[in-house]
Amino acid sequence: MGDFINIFIKSAFIENMILAYFLGMCSFLAVSKSLSTAFGLGLAVIFVLGITMPINWLINEYLLVNFELEFLRFIIFIAVIASMVQLVEMVVEKFSPGLYAALGIFLPLITVNCAILGGSLFMVSREYNLGESVAFGLGGGFGWFLAIIAIAAIRERIRYSNVPPALRGLGMAFLLTGLMGLAFLSLSGIDPAVFGGWSPAK
Amino acid sequence: MSTTKAKVAEQEPLFGKKEKALLRDPLLDNNPITVQVLGVCSALAVTSLVYPSLVMAVAVVFVTAASNLVTSLLRNTIPKAVRLIVQLVIIATLVTLVNEALKAVNFPIYKQLSVYIGLIITNCIVMGRLEAFAMANKPWRSFLDGIGNGLGYGLILVAVGFVRELFGKGSLFAGSPIAIQIIGPGENYLIDTATTGQWGNTFFGWYANNNLMVMSVAAMFVIAVMIWWQRARNPKLVDIS
Numbered sequence: 403m404g405d406f407i408n409i410f411i412k413s414a415f416i417e418n419m420i421l422a423y424f425l426g427m428c429s430f431l432a433v434s435k436s437l438s439t440a441f442g443l444g445l446a447v448i449f450v451l452g453i454t455m456p457i458n459w460l461i462n463e464y465l466l467v468n469f470e471l472e473f474l475r476f477i478i479f480i481a482v483i484a485s486m487v488q489l490v491e492m493v494v495e496k497f498s499p500g501l502y503a504a505l506g507i508f509l510p511l512i513t514v515n516c517a518i519l520g521g522s523l524f525m526v527s528r529e530y531n532l533g534e535s536v537a538f539g540l541g542g543g544f545g546w547f548l549a550i551i552a553i554a555a556i557r558e559r560i561r562y563s564n565v566p567p568a569l570r571g572l573g574m575a576f577l578l579t580g581l582m583g584l585a586f587l588s589l590s591g592i593d594p595a596v597f598g599g600w601s602p603a604k
Numbered sequence: 605m606s607t608t609k610a611k612v613a614e615q616e617p618l619f620g621k622k623e624k625a626l627l628r629d630p631l632l633d634n635n636p637i638t639v640q641v642l643g644v645c646s647a648l649a650v651t652s653l654v655y656p657s658l659v660m661a662v663a664v665v666f667v668t669a670a671s672n673l674v675t676s677l678l679r680n681t682i683p684k685a686v687r688l689i690v691q692l693v694i695i696a697t698l699v700t701l702v703n704e705a706l707k708a709v710n711f712p713i714y715k716q717l718s719v720y721i722g723l724i725i726t727n728c729i730v731m732g733r734l735e736a737f738a739m740a741n742k743p744w745r746s747f748l749d750g751i752g753n754g755l756g757y758g759l760i761l762v763a764v765g766f767v768r769e770l771f772g773k774g775s776l777f778a779g780s781p782i783a784i785q786i787i788g789p790g791e792n793y794l795i796d797t798a799t800t801g802q803w804g805n806t807f808f809g810w811y812a813n814n815n816l817m818v819m820s821v822a823a824m825f826v827i828a829v830m831i832w833w834q835r836a837r838n839p840k841l842v843d844i845s
Contacts, residue, residue, distance in 0.1 A: 421821075422820060423649055423820070424644070424645060424648040424649050424820065424823070424824075425645055425723070426645060427644035427645040427648070428641065428642055428643065428644060428645055428728040431641055431644065432641065473700060473704060474700075475722075476696045476699055476700050476703070476722055476725055477693060477696040477697065477700065480692050480696050480725055480726075481689075481692075481693075484688065484689055484692060510688065511728070513688065513692070513726075514692075514725075514726040514727075514728055514731050515645075515726065516645035516723050516726045516727070517645075518726070519722065519723060519725060519726045520719060520723055520726075523719035523722050523723070524719055527718060527719060566832075566836075567835075567839065567842055568831075568832050568833075568835035568836040568839070568842060569828075569831075569832050569835075570842060571842070572638075572641060572831055573828050573831040573832050573835065574828075576824050576825075576827050576828035576831060577824070577825065577828045579824050580821045580822075580823075580824030580825045580828065581821075583820065583821035583824065584819075584821050587819065587821070
């Protein structure tokens with residue numbers, strides 16, 4: 403349990419997917435214009451990351467490594483992610499047509515969201531076990547969610563400010579992301595082990 | 605008579621105006637990163653040094669050009685419903701090729717780029733060009749479009765890497781055969797800021813490397829400044845959102 407919380411905190415705050423590794427920047431920049439859409443996309447990313455990570459872990463461990471098929475890793479991972487995104491798309495369309503219409507093109511684009519594939523590849527290169535990869539998926543998704551709603555809220559406000567014309571929109575988004583990244587850097591001093599002693603059983 | 609005339613009209617030059625525009629436009633006015641905002645993801649983290657950025661740029665040019673070509677050749681046979689999956693498989697295959705080749709040719713740089721080579725698969729610029737261009741155009745033009753967009757992307761990557769390495773580490777092309785130490789404390793730098801009596805110390809004794817540039821957030825600032833400069837020169841590119 404301690405390990406689970408460690409990795410969750412670490413991947414959500416200290417090694418944030420967007421602000422430390424710049425994964426998923428395309429949809430991050432494109433969808434962060436309004437808070438409600440950003441909220442929906444953030445939730446979808448948490449969900450897809452949380453599901454694909456353990457599935458990819460199982461496939462990698464029992465199929466690819468076992469049969470020495472590691473060179474097929476990219477294709478298999480992206481196929482799993484594509485089918486999971488399709489699933490999420492169908493669920494969202496059925497239960498929340500408003501959100502489905504608002505997300506539009508960006509829901510299928512989660513497939514090519516680097517955060518998802520990047521999460522799976524990081525999981526392999528850091529040699530996580532199954533529990534750790536679930537924690538990494540949920541934590542990474544949560545960090546992504548936090549970052550996109552934070553920047554969407556700032557961008558909604560900054561529309562009323564007097565920004566130089568050439569910096570409006572995209573330029574400001576880059577600057578703000580950089581500043582937020584600097585702010586999140588200050589969290590890197592936290593030792594996640596302090597949460598390790600905590601467990602609900604005690 | 606009329607058929608031969610039509611044939612002549614149909615024959616397009618191999619390097620006409622349109623073909624040149626396909627190569628030139630993505631470099632500046634329709635740049636994948638600063639204007640189309642595609643493919644920012646997998647690249648920013650590799651730009652702290654010029655050499656890995658250069659390798660990454662070459663890999664991306666290869667993948668965009670080859671995937672555009674293959675998709676354009678297959679465009680009439682791909683069913684619309686499964687086109688995304690087909691495109692992903694094409695891209696993933698090409699990226700796997702690049703990955704294995706790089707692993708064999710230059711292992712240190714492969715280690716350094718780690719997951720970011722694999723992330724070319726989800727680089728929006730590759731998929732974006734397939735959807736926007738290769739699915740509707742002939743192979744030769746699609747190939748040129750791929751080269752152009754890959755180069756536009758690589759240009760920004762190398763430019764960011766150049767600024768970050770020069771001001772962050774005082775060197776250029778570190779890790780490659782043509783590495784140069786430009787400015788810093790020590791005799792192996794071109795401008796030696798530490799040794800008293802050297803001209804470098806007299807004029808640049810105050811100089812220190814900017815540690816912000818080594819951090820990954822610096823890439824955001826550098827690109828923001830590039831966007832600012834580009835849009836100030838060409839106000840047509842400004843979007844109000």
